[in-house]
Amino acid sequence: MRITTYGFVALGLMMSTSWVHAYSYRTCGGSAQKFSRNTVTIAPSQASFGSDDRLMAALRYTINIFFNRNASNFDYRIGSIDRSRRIRHGDGKNQIYFARRGDICGPACAYVQKDCYWFFGWERGVKEIDVGFSSDTRWDFGNRFRRTNVSAWGGRFRPFYSAALHELAHSGYLGHEDRFYNVMGEDFTHLHATVNGEYIPYVGEDTGRGLVYLYGRDNGQTDLAASPFVRVGSNGGYSDHSWGQIRDAANGRVVRWRNTADGRRFEVARGQRVNATFTYENVGGTNHRNVRVGFYISNDMNISTQDRRIGGRRMNMNLDTPWSTGTSLTIPNNLQVGRTYYLGVLVNDNYRVSESWLHNNQAYHPIRIVR
Numbered sequence: 001m002r003i004t005t006y007g008f009v010a011l012g013l014m015m016s017t018s019w020v021h022a023y024s025y026r027t028c029g030g031s032a033q034k035f036s037r038n039t040v041t042i043a044p045s046q047a048s049f050g051s052d053d054r055l056m057a058a059l060r061y062t063i064n065i066f067f068n069r070n071a072s073n074f075d076y077r078i079g080s081i082d083r084s085r086r087i088r089h090g091d092g093k094n095q096i097y098f099a100r101r102g103d104i105c106g107p108a109c110a111y112v113q114k115d116c117y118w119f120f121g122w123e124r125g126v127k128e129i130d131v132g133f134s135s136d137t138r139w140d141f142g143n144r145f146r147r148t149n150v151s152a153w154g155g156r157f158r159p160f161y162s163a164a165l166h167e168l169a170h171s172g173y174l175g176h177e178d179r180f181y182n183v184m185g186e187d188f189t190h191l192h193a194t195v196n197g198e199y200i201p202y203v204g205e206d207t208g209r210g211l212v213y214l215y216g217r218d219n220g221q222t223d224l225a226a227s228p229f230v231r232v233g234s235n236g237g238y239s240d241h242s243w244g245q246i247r248d249a250a251n252g253r254v255v256r257w258r259n260t261a262d263g264r265r266f267e268v269a270r271g272q273r274v275n276a277t278f279t280y281e282n283v284g285g286t287n288h289r290n291v292r293v294g295f296y297i298s299n300d301m302n303i304s305t306q307d308r309r310i311g312g313r314r315m316n317m318n319l320d321t322p323w324s325t326g327t328s329l330t331i332p333n334n335l336q337v338g339r340t341y342y343l344g345v346l347v348n349d350n351y352r353v354s355e356s357w358l359h360n361n362q363a364y365h366p367i368r369i370v371r
């Protein structure tokens with residue numbers, strides 16, 4: 001009477017789920033399918049991780065830092081190295097591994113095994129996950145988080161970290177989502193940019209909220225964030241992301257731009273009234289009202305309260321969905337023509353909210369002063 005179903009949750013396959021909430025999940029007998037416990041141990045395979053310290057470090061970053069920072073009580077734990085010769089789906093072991101492209105259902109894939117049957121009561125829940133990566137994909141797992149390596153900034157590699165977050169959230173057991181800027185859409189453009197030219201992957205508000213729905217809230221996480229990326233469309237069940245724009249406030253048109261190693265650089269004039277779009281997220285487990293958000297002109301990518309403040313607004317930041325919105329600002333008159341500056345945003349710039357992480361509070365668009 002035991003019927004075990006198999007879910008192949010691939011990059012490229014959509015789940016046949018009812019889309020009730022912002023995030024998507026699957027149900028069985030009217031209840032959400034999920035793990036019965038809040039901490040799941042996953043073992044790195046010897047063949048893939050055992051001989052590569054950088055890859056092992058990348059996995060530690062992904063799980064211990066990036067994934068487990070999510071807003072929910074759901075966490076992964078890295079188990080001891082798994083020495084199985086072959087990865088078998090359905091052997092009761094949670095494994096993470098690399099294999100040739102033909103053996104993985106996409107660049108990366110979550111194989112989820114779950115029960116859903118009725119025998120004088122529902123037997124349900126996720127029983128096992130295996131997360132596979134194609135060794136034929138050009139992954140960036142170098143532990144340096146160099147933006148110039150990855151496609152969002154014109155590089156040739158795909159971040160292992162954001163793909164892993166996507167697959168681990170599948171395993172938790174969420175589906176794809178195309179209505180919001182989120183990691184269950186296009187993961188390799190769901191990133192923060194740091195002050196030193198690095199990128200930072202993260203779970204994000206929408207997916208974090210999905211995990212909160214399934215596993216409960218982590219009240220200890222307080223974290224607000226901003227990103228230069230926004231959702232621009234939907235593609236096969238995935239949200240498509242690109243740079244937030246700077247528009248001329250007078251006519252609403254996007255100003256001229258070109259892509260650079262620091263992101264999309266917009267051409268503006270001194271005294272010009274512009275509208276600059278960023279995405280704002282509450283990636284912690286607590287709601288915050290009336291958060292102060294400041295806008296700055298900076299000489300470098302480090303946006304701080306030491307920079308020149310050119311505007312501000314207040315936002316209610318509840319844990320719901322990411323909010324991409326434009327803000328009208330005036331480019332100062334005394335900037336130097338021909339120079340590049342950074343038009344930045346700093347969320348919680350009076351530090352009134354005590355946050356677990358502050359590195360993700362800033363985002364910026366490079367601007368060049370053309371007249």
Ligand SMILES: [Zn+2]
Pocket residue numbers: 009010011012166170176
């Ligand atoms: Zn997926």
